[in-house]
Amino acid sequence: MELTKKAFKAYDVRGVVPTEVNAEMAYRVGRVFAAMFAAEKVVVGHDIRLSGRELVDALTEGLRHGGSDVIDIGQCGTEMIYFATAHLDADGGIMVTASHNPAEYNGMKLVRRGARPISADTGLMEIADMVVDSKDFPHVKVPGKTEGAVRRYDIMPEYIEHLLGYIDIKALKPLKIVANPGNGGAGPVLNELAKYLPFEFIKINEIPDGTFPNGVPNPLLVPNREATAKLVREYQADLGVAWDGDFDRCFLFDEKAEFIEGYYIVGLLAEVFLRKQPGAKIMYDPRLTWNTQEVVDAAGGVAVRCKSGHAFMKECMRANEVLYGGEMSAHHYFKDFSYCDSGMIPWLLVAELLCTSGKTLSELVEEGAHVARVNVDVVLGHGGQQQRPQFVDGSGADHDVVPECAGLWGTVVDNVLAVFRPAWGVEQFHAHGAVDGDDPVAAAVCLVQQSPVSWVQA
């Protein structure tokens, strides 16, 4: 099959199997990776997708022929590859995953020593060039190199121990938590964690299943949200948690079964960490001007602003020794997790906060909601001139507010479009399109209404 670079994206490899991603490509990625990073030891694993095992086997063969020893941790989450790479002192790690994409997709996330991401500007495009353009790439070991060995390794016990290190188990109370892994990989981890936690879990779509019998494991999709929300209502749970397929992102529901936007979680976790470690540095996403600054200042911490995009953020955190950072795409990064993102640490910390504060999640979110600010990516057209708004101010005070489009209100101040619902902080949007006409503000608000929440990233 002819190989193309189509699947090589800014931060990972992702495409349809087998036309864009296949075993031949995986083998070559392994060969190139071994050579490029002079890798003696590489961790590999795969998510629940049906093509995962075949791709890992091909990848392993490529790595071994390139001279790398391979540690195969089997079916896992993306963050388990990050954890294992750092924890086992490997030269790199490769996760076979397509995150929340449909079943016919697969791909790879690559990291080097210390679980540092390999993205388009740090080697991924060079890998793509070599993988695709090298015409002669025989499946034999590299001359002069000793073929690497492969061993299976169960990273789960060390990973679970690490996760539990973020919380004080003695401070926990018997919360009722709805957990929806969406037939992705979070279920087995949850079962291991549950052995140590006093929580009662109400589980749905718990069994990993690469055929995705209950739809694509993307909790941002509205029908997927309802499955979790319904159970929260039925069981009067304290918290609902849903994960994407490779569980590097988790999504929370409060006790009223309301979906909580990611930027509220950043503020909550900033507070949690500053309580645990006063004076610490907290990173925030420039697209996200929540009250992070205020929270961090009030708690005596240092707010560090970094450029968007996970590779930039991780490097920025590393350079500044930032303790915790959050992105509005629901990626949360932790210093003690090799500056990597985890979909398990955030909900554990929020559950702990519910126990220690005695407040409900809606109360905790409400406390921050009045200062919530979020960027929108809406293009406004004024007389043919396109302007790109940069932030949203949730207060909306003293501005000329337009009540348009099914409960959404909007205003523009200094070329910034603010959109919000009167009863509930600020919505989160990613809408593209030019707007013009007699009333571009009203038109832009309607545009946002038509394309709600979709800061979808892997």
Ligand SMILES: [Zn+2]
């Ligand atoms: Zn993911």
